[in-house]
Amino acid sequence: MDITVTEESPFRFRIDQQGRMSVPGVVFASRELLPQAVGDRALEQVVNVAMLPGIVRASFAMPDVHWGYGFPIGGVAATDIDAGGVVSPGGVGFDISCGVRLLAADIERAELAPLLRRLMDVLGDIIPRGAGRGGLWRLSGRAEMEKLLTRGAGYAVERGHGTPRDLARCEDRGILAGADPSQVGQRAVDRGLLQVGSLGSGNHFLEIQAVDRVYDPRAAAAFGLRAAQVCVMIHCGSRGLGHQVCADHVRIMDRSPYARAFDLPDRQLACAPVASPPGRAYLGAMAAAANYGRANRQLLTEAVRRTFTSAVGVGLDLVYDVSHNMAKIETHEVGGTPRRLCVHRKGATLALPADRPCLSEDLAETGHPVLVPGTMGTASYVMVGTPENDAFASACHGAGRVWSRHQALRQVRGQQLRDELESRGIAVRPSSWRGLAEEAPAAYKNVDAVVAAAEGAGLARVVARLVPLGVVKG
């Protein structure tokens, strides 16, 4: 498929509405970052998403967009619930509530340096990771799982793993409303029982980082960040439970009457009206899986805190926890009137600006942190939401792949990559050589360019740049 993109303004490209598209496509990128320029077919998916029943404004793509299941990763699509708008599991992705959490330590990188190796050894020993395998917790059964699926990070805190202050710095206070554990199948529950408190694999990681540069001192101070400070970034999701929820509900929707009625260009866009039984069932199960992801990050936080206390002698404050694979019911103005929308963000981070409702109190004047993880050996960014964002308060979520995992394996040796990173002073604790090779920095876009494009497009503003000191790889 040949797709024409027109540069509307710097860092903003339009795909004109045509054929069965209900809205145009909008791609935030530089010319160099456009999917076509990096050999990726994601824009075909941007066009397909523009055909979703009830979609409003545009089918959006962030600067890190790349090919995904049905919907592109780095895509944002909002549907009008009261106009028959749909929800689609493919618009959230298989790793429901995959997201990032940033913790700040009260120590500078120079002070940590002599302790880093020992710290990394302990973290490498205690952080569960890799495909399958166990987690920090072992749930007693379905009854306990349902508490966790309903109360999310709040359940971990109730059980003594964290503080109420942690919850104040989580999106939705760590507990997504509307969870319906009865819509989470037994197989999903069984897969999740032994994985609470684990990183998983793929691009998931736990990194020790240092603040390299502060761009916005006021916002950085509000977030609790300062130059040279040591931080911990945790990137993980809802493991096998979220994966199974997605698979189960894709199947339900694919077999529902809506699949035929909508006649969509790709079966992977399987969807149903938000207000329909399959739509409500998915959203209830998705919220439950989201709470699993949040509890997962909360438990990993406590494990890292214990390690920092014993190995370094300092505590860790939660800066923020935000998901980048979610569908949320939100109210936004469309065409001058407030509409209830189902906003799908798949590989796109919620980027709330100042003075918006549902901000946590201490962030109301600043806006919420937007956490953008880079790849191994490259920078990560903290940004903040901006009022001019017209992609329903969404921003990029990372660097974005340019090589498939298969391509990366052909190009990169895991051991060699480890040696290169170690020679640059970055301590690496991998779970498999293969997994490490698949996640090589060369397999990704340049995160600095992605963030510059996001800022240039007005999606979010840069607050601080972080650099890696050590990475525990999933």
Next chain:
DNA sequence: ATGTCC
């Protein structure tokens, strides 16, 4: 992303 195929 994922007990990388039910």
